[in-house]
Amino acid sequence: MSVAEIESHQLAHEAPSGGSLWHEAGHRLIRNPTAIIGMVLVSLFVIAAIFAPVIAPTGPLDQNLSLLKAGGIPPGPSIHHILGVDLLGRDVFTRILYGARYSLMIAVVSVTVGLSIGILLGSLAGYLGGAVDSTIMRLMDVMLAIPGLLFAIGIVAMLGPGLRQIMIAIGVVNIPIFARLLRGSILSQRENDFVLAAQSVGVKRRGILFSHILPNSISVVVVQGTLAMATAIVDVAALGFLGLGPQDPSTPEWGTMLTDVQSYLQAAPWLAIIPGAAIVVAVLGFNLIGDGLREALDPKLRTRG
């Protein structure tokens, strides 16, 4: 086959099926096996979070100390407790399901906070330019100058530990990432011919921003948003693990569940392995979808395979 033939073949292969960018991207996404695995993992995570009270065999706080063996060692997985019980005789499977609720809720809220404020600041900076741009972006530079988790720890130290505080902290850490991303994207969109065309027919600045520039910049935000969900779940667990999460130690948050079990590694390793594996499943799911989306939305990456 000649180069021209190969190219025409590829073009025919990738011809838009008559839909928009999103329609096309959706098609490419469902043909991508890794993205599908990602969607399955995330679906499992979301189903666990939503239907926890229905699926769970017991309540997340139900203790049964009589299950413990001599020396307070919890028994391992069995038919009655498929993932074993913890140090207070609570069913680990139940607590993992309820833990999904916390992770999902905190991740969604904190990414939404970071994303919306970041988008607002980034679009203001990118579209208005000048002094507004440099003020906002210098502020973002300062926020990025402090390594993410340390920044979050500083915020939690200020607000005090707790669930709501963690959401705020992770949200704030996400702001400069989205602001920078959107500003960069808008700056490149602004030079496009369709923006010039809209300007020349007299569309107002705000109209251009909302109906021409933002819709075209949004794909990078969607990709980053998915990947930010993965990072947020890890960060939530990390703050929980450091003891900055929910202050009630009975809260079934995955990171918090990993805190106290280190001294029982020898006797009951599953107490550490199971919450950790749950985190990996959720994070891997979002990472796979994010990667798949990036490939589906980026025409340059598409051809590289």
Next chain:
Amino acid sequence: MLRYVVRRLLLLVPILLGVSLLIFFWIRALPGSPAESLLGERATPALVKAYREKYGLNKPIYRQYFSYLKTTVADHDLGVSVASHRTVTSEIKQRFPATVELAFAAMIFATFLGVPLGFFAAKRHGGFFDNGTLIGSLLGISIPIFFLAILLKYFFSVKWQLLPSVGRIDVTIDAEHPTNFYVLDAIITRDWSTLWDVIKHLILPAIALGSIPLAVITRITRASVLDVQNEDYVRTARAKGLSPRVVDRRHVLRNALLPISTIIGLQVGLLLSGAVLTETVFAWPGMGSWLRDAIFNRDYAVLQGGILFLAVVFVFVNLIVDISYAIINPRIRYS
């Protein structure tokens, strides 16, 4: 080149001032008055009064900021730790080398494993090894550092008892530490049994901390080698009959390493964040575990000084990365 460096250095000034302002207001937003929160439980009325005078806390807020700036920058005074009663500066001198040593070991692990993995994955593009590497790197960025650290500790220390699980050095070893970089100290003093012990303590924390950089470096190397392989100069080199190994070494790898060098620099922020978690699991006496303890002791002087110090380090490392990138790639300087 000099102009570029000077320009970048000037750009640092507003960022560093911004960071200091942020931390200055952060201290004021902490629960309790600034003097009380920095002094912690030692806050007797006399000490509070002395602190208020030192930082000018009864003066207008901008004067307070200037005296804060003067004490930190000119006098290198970051206050005294509530927990250890030692100055924050002297603790940083002891703990920062521990974190640098750990981060360095993690980067060596990530680079020396990640570059060959990525290179061979690209060479066998689409094959079994390539797919395995891709899946492995995706798992690598999805495993939380502290979970990996716990797993490593469980298998290698608790179960198989191959490696030590806590600290930098065996407690029974009484070695000299002129630089506080224990590997360096052992080499300087020619104490080989200590060196071996220090290295054994480094292995597990370094693998845990290096896991994410390893995954990232592998992926970037793979993508970069795939890109470079199709360049005209590689085709030319092959066409003129150079052996595949020479082409790989001189033409492919050397050009592919360009983006990798930046990526390695960009991992520093992640390493500093990750150090908090790794050091907590392995009881590593570095900056990370220190900051973690500081939260629980409400040791605000430590938090304030430690975060400021790490932010300054982070900003300077990024500058060095950018400058070295400009040296390797002249196109950057003029854009």
